[in-house]
Amino acid sequence: xxxxVQSGPELKKPGExxxxxxxxxxxxxxxxxxxxxxQAPGKGLKWxxxxxxxxxxxxxxxxxxxxxxxxxxxxxxxxxxxxxxxKNEDTATYFCARGGHYPDYWGQGVMVTVSS
Amino acid sequence: DIQMTQxxxxxxxxxxxxxxxxxxxxxxxxxxLIWFQQKPGKSPRPMIYYATNLANxxxxxxxxxxxxxxxxxxxxxxxxxxxxxxxxxxxxxxPYTFGAGTKLELK
Numbered sequence: 352x353x354x355x356v357q358s359g360p361e362l363k364k365p366g367e368x369x370x371x372x373x374x375x376x377x378x379x380x381x382x383x384x385x386x387x388x389x390q391a392p393g394k395g396l397k398w399x400x401x402x403x404x405x406x407x408x409x410x411x412x413x414x415x416x417x418x419x420x421x422x423x424x425x426x427x428x429x430x431x432x433x434x435x436x437x438k439n440e441d442t443a444t445y446f447c448a449r450g451g452h453y454p455d456y457w458g459q460g461v462m463v464t465v466s467s
Numbered sequence: 468d469i470q471m472t473q474x475x476x477x478x479x480x481x482x483x484x485x486x487x488x489x490x491x492x493x494x495x496x497x498x499x500l501i502w503f504q505q506k507p508g509k510s511p512r513p514m515i516y517y518a519t520n521l522a523n524x525x526x527x528x529x530x531x532x533x534x535x536x537x538x539x540x541x542x543x544x545x546x547x548x549x550x551x552x553x554x555x556x557x558x559x560x561x562p563y564t565f566g567a568g569t570k571l572e573l574k
Binding site: 454 | 499516
């Protein structure tokens with residue numbers, strides 16, 4: 352069965368970096384894009400962008416250009432999200448989601464807490 | 468960017484009620500809209516895709532419709548397991564954009 356399994360929760364200080372992973376199984380990794388979605392506590396969903404898992408080319412929404420990097424370990428069917436220079440407002444749950452025509456299968460989410 | 472205006476932001480309803488949630492698109496999105504259900508601490512679950520198509524395993528009391536730029540999710544007879552947040556997402560063009568969400572609670 353198709354699964355996206357994300358890494359565990361993170362507690363970081365402002366200015367630090369974090370790397371979140373999303374390991375896919377049950378399908379051919381490079382046949383589908385991977386999207387990333389942010390959900391701040393008690394808030395709605397915000398689309399961050401996507402990565403072409405065949406070419407490795409990332410596309411970022413405007414609010415996520417600069418400190419956010421999407422990457423791949425294609426041999427391990429894994430997509431990664433790295434956030435540098437963390438700010439308090441980065442406190443959120445981050446989801447990966449497989450993209451066919453639309454984000455269909457989702458990871459369980461990773462809670463990142465930024466606090467001094 | 469395409470703006471998705473979702474309403475209401477919250478609502479309370481009784482078991483058995485007919486419930487409708489709406490997203491209005493600021494530009495033409497064709498039918499490239501999906502509705503998600505999200506329960507606390509869980510990831511979003513696709514319910515309706517391409518505006519009117521029921522996703523796998525979704526009960527038939529859920530349906531989607533379109534009238535012009537307004538897209539609606541309807542639950543024909545509310546059940547307790549339907550209490551959740553609902554989100555719409557347009558995937559016509561990048562950046563994809565979500566509605567602000569609707570919290571559905573039991574009256």
